[in-house]
Amino acid sequence: MSATQHSTPAPDAPVVEAVSPLSEAFRMFRRNRPAMAGTVVFLILLAIVIYGALYGGDPFEIVWAPQTPPGEDGFVFGTDYLGRNLLTGLLTGGAPTMVVGASAAALSIVIGITIGAFAGYFGGWVDTLLMRVTEFFQVLPALLFAMVLVTLFSPSLLTSSFAIGIVMWPQTARLTRAEFLKIRELEYVTAARAIGARDRRIMWRVILPNALPPLIVSATLTVGVAILFEAGLSFLGLGDPNTMSWGMMIGANREYILDAWWPVTFPGIAIFLTVFSVSLIGDGLNDAFNPKMRER
Amino acid sequence: MAALLEVTDLKVEFSTRYGDVTALDGVSFSLDEGETLGVVGESGCGKSITALAVMGLIPAPPGRISAGSIRFQGEELVGAREGRLRRLRGRDIGMIFQEPMTSLNPVFRVGDQIAEAILLHQDVSRTEAAKRAIELMKTVGIPEPASRARAYPHELSGGMRQRVMIAMAISCRPKVLIADEPTTALDVTVQAQIFDLMRQIQEDYGVAIIMITHDMGAIAEMADRVAVMYAGRMIEEGRADAILDHAGHPYTQGLIACIPALDPEVAAADRPPPLAEIPGIVPPLHLLGKGCAFAARCDRAFAACTDMPALKGGPHAVACHAHEPQQQPTAGGA
Numbered sequence: 306m307s308a309t310q311h312s313t314p315a316p317d318a319p320v321v322e323a324v325s326p327l328s329e330a331f332r333m334f335r336r337n338r339p340a341m342a343g344t345v346v347f348l349i350l351l352a353i354v355i356y357g358a359l360y361g362g363d364p365f366e367i368v369w370a371p372q373t374p375p376g377e378d379g380f381v382f383g384t385d386y387l388g389r390n391l392l393t394g395l396l397t398g399g400a401p402t403m404v405v406g407a408s409a410a411a412l413s414i415v416i417g418i419t420i421g422a423f424a425g426y427f428g429g430w431v432d433t434l435l436m437r438v439t440e441f442f443q444v445l446p447a448l449l450f451a452m453v454l455v456t457l458f459s460p461s462l463l464t465s466s467f468a469i470g471i472v473m474w475p476q477t478a479r480l481t482r483a484e485f486l487k488i489r490e491l492e493y494v495t496a497a498r499a500i501g502a503r504d505r506r507i508m509w510r511v512i513l514p515n516a517l518p519p520l521i522v523s524a525t526l527t528v529g530v531a532i533l534f535e536a537g538l539s540f541l542g543l544g545d546p547n548t549m550s551w552g553m554m555i556g557a558n559r560e561y562i563l564d565a566w567w568p569v570t571f572p573g574i575a576i577f578l579t580v581f582s583v584s585l586i587g588d589g590l591n592d593a594f595n596p597k598m599r600e601r
Numbered sequence: 602m603a604a605l606l607e608v609t610d611l612k613v614e615f616s617t618r619y620g621d622v623t624a625l626d627g628v629s630f631s632l633d634e635g636e637t638l639g640v641v642g643e644s645g646c647g648k649s650i651t652a653l654a655v656m657g658l659i660p661a662p663p664g665r666i667s668a669g670s671i672r673f674q675g676e677e678l679v680g681a682r683e684g685r686l687r688r689l690r691g692r693d694i695g696m697i698f699q700e701p702m703t704s705l706n707p708v709f710r711v712g713d714q715i716a717e718a719i720l721l722h723q724d725v726s727r728t729e730a731a732k733r734a735i736e737l738m739k740t741v742g743i744p745e746p747a748s749r750a751r752a753y754p755h756e757l758s759g760g761m762r763q764r765v766m767i768a769m770a771i772s773c774r775p776k777v778l779i780a781d782e783p784t785t786a787l788d789v790t791v792q793a794q795i796f797d798l799m800r801q802i803q804e805d806y807g808v809a810i811i812m813i814t815h816d817m818g819a820i821a822e823m824a825d826r827v828a829v830m831y832a833g834r835m836i837e838e839g840r841a842d843a844i845l846d847h848a849g850h851p852y853t854q855g856l857i858a859c860i861p862a863l864d865p866e867v868a869a870a871d872r873p874p875p876l877a878e879i880p881g882i883v884p885p886l887h888l889l890g891k892g893c894a895f896a897a898r899c900d901r902a903f904a905a906c907t908d909m910p911a912l913k914g915g916p917h918a919v920a921c922h923a924h925e926p927q928q929q930p931t932a933g934g935a
Binding site for chain 1 (some may be wrong): 656690698699700703706708709717722770
């Protein structure tokens with residue numbers, strides 16, 4: 306398709322340093338300012354969250370008068386309706402959000418890629434069956450379904466991750482299937498078969514690496530969505546009750562928003578910054594992997 | 602003497618929305634050790650399907666081999682178990698593809714891809730396979746093989762990529778090499794280099810080559826014997842020089858007339874039109890009638906052509922009613 310330059314092979318031509326498609330994409334990513342800004346913000350948030358998880362203290366401890374405004378009496382972010390230090394909550398509340406977000410995304414990606422790969426590679430009745438199952442999960446209202454799953458089992462970090470992962474995989478599955486459908490028709494797949502590779506090898510070693518770029522982008526965005534889901538579940542009181550999380554802080558303080566804006570606003574900003582930075586990273590990856598999309 | 606590869610009455614059908622269409626019908630040929638068989642025809646004649654059928658790679662849900670046999674060293678491959686076919690592929694029968702840009706996996710280094718092919722069939726260590734990959738790259742004439750082995754496909758020129766494909770295909774010293782239009786996507790000068798390379802490999806390895814092409818020039822260059830295909834059937838078969846000099850089928854004659862003449866005097870004298878062509882296109886397979894598929898495009902078609910002509914006539918066989926009356930000028934001798 307692309308016009309290839311056929312230079313006459315000069316034996317003494319300098320051999321260029323091999324650049325892998327991945328490292329090339331990484332270079333494009335580093336030149337993308339919004340994406341790099343997102344990365345920096347995300348890394349800072351991650352550092353804060355890790356620090357908070359280790360040295361943040363007890364976010365449930367009541368330390369001062371309820372609803373102390375930010376900046377007063379030495380409380381940078383103020384206190385909540387029970388007089389708990391918001392700074393401690395913000396520091397420690399990020400860990401469950403991020404852990405659940407990441408593990409839910411990981412679970413949904415593993416399920417999605419597996420199901421999508423089998424459906425796309427084998428086609429026929431395997432495809433039909435797996436896609437019907439996928440559609441079943443897709444038509445269920447996601448948050449509601451996740452709520453049902455969490456309430457069925459007792460709310461904990463594990464059940465939240467599981468529930469969110471279960472409701473999010475259909476998208477990844479469909480994307481993976483589409484990529485596999487496209488790539489399995491390409492000549493290098495036939496070539497792999499022609500050297501005697503078996504199905505397993507063709508699926509995971511030949512097609513999957515070529516399907517990765519859109520999947521990496523989608524995985525990144527999935528992390529953002531999963532974090533929102535976690536915040537949503539915690540907001541509704543379906544998070545782990547023994548773990549303070551940003552969503553839980555918003556949920557617990559929502560009734561007093563007219564008296565005190567800060568206990569709701571600061572965790573909200575924290576969630577926003579996290580999801581926004583992750584989205585910027587995802588967009589940057591998308592641009593890096595799809596150079597054609599960049600000239601919009 | 603049993604041939605290395607013997608294909609008899611091969612019939613391949615595909616189910617499509619027009620019903621079942623016959624992509625290959627009664628294709629027979631044999632291939633001896635160290636021989637080059639050229640398979641010629643326009644796009645859509647069934648050349649590539651023939652190659653895929655021999656490899657056991659006909660896409661299974663829509664297509665199937667519905668009749669005939671493919672024998673490799675006496676072993677029947679039609680209906681053989683997938684595991685058996687997989688061991689033959691790459692080890693005993695290698696394949697080179699048309700488009701070297703797309704037939705290499707873009708995300709792996711070429712050296713690793715050749716090593717993969719070795720590891721699939723030979724019990725050697727990874728380092729040993731990598732070493733052999735570099736040796737193979739040297740064999741196929743890639744300069745500085747050690748550093749090029751670390752290159753990705755997009756960093757190599759078309760000719761280099763095709764050399765890598767050839768290195769992969771011969772990595773296990775196959776007995777048969779199927780080359781599906783190996784030079785179509787390449788420059789003419791590079792084409793000549795690839796032909797030279799294939800001839801040299803044939804000499805060194807004693808490999809039999811099935812060379813699929815639509816280019817009669819490539820046939821003249823490479824083939825010992827030729828099979829001409831049209832609309833899923835073989836319409837002429839024989840020694841390459843016999844067919845090039847005395848083509849029996851009007852379609853073959855047309856293909857030969859399509860070779861442009863470079864010599865201006867010859868072009869002026871012998872061939873009034875600057876570039877000959879065969880009018881029309883290969884008919885869609887689902888619209889084939891009972892008669893000769895070429896009749897609609899043939900200027901010698903007559904009443905008998907509504908019946909399918911059989912491929913007959915000794916070592917230089919032709920499937921054409923119009924051909925029958927005249928004696929074959931070069932048929933036999935002994």
